[in-house]
Amino acid sequence: MSTEDTLWEMEEKFWIQGADSARTMTAKGAVFVFPYPVGILRGDQIWREGLVAQRWRTVEFSERCFNQEKDIGVLAYRVSAERDGQPIYEAYCTSSYLNDQGKWQRILHQQTPVTETDPA
Template identity: 35%
Template sequence: MTLQDRHKSDQDSALSDHLWHLEEMRWTTGRDSAVAVRDASATAIHPDLLESNEIWQCRPADTVWRMVKIDTRAIKLQGVVAMLTYRIRAEKADAPIYHAICASTWFDDAGTWQRLSHHHTPLA
């Protein structure tokens, strides 16, 4: 491995850590925080296809999960686009434990990573 390859590997690792941090924050912070890291044309699929502001109209402000565990992580980086896929186990007060398979697409918009799409499929 050349010094240049090692530097790129370190950059990819730091970027990967940053994107996983942003993704986890989407589960554990409030709606206003989530809106701040999504693109204006974002799409969500869970279970209906929702466009941009429709996502937040159907989501209560208090949908903060108190604990999330993300397993089976995978990330694909391609230029300014990153796709994260994972399984999640999430808990919040007065609700059953939520299990799902998720995928999110992020893109680098002039140095700021924005979530462009998110999909989750609940598991029984």
């Protein structure tokens, strides 16, 4: 499997598997940036935030971009995600991964919600 395929597979797991699974794929000092009211989380704060720990039932990635420079892999994409009883969540996201001695670890994740604007 290519590095790109590996990272996309990991990214999907972050969205749909439980927090314990995500924790094993995340660097200890990782930084996550979420929309208000959550904001910037680092390290163990990530796993204490209730909204982060919730998993999504389905996710779909579009507008995918991938770049790799040495031991850093970056994904950028648009996500459409669904949870039971909630409206579909649409956001632009980026995730950065570090290959640390052959093991990819997520070191940064950021989400910007897609908002509809009135063209008038």
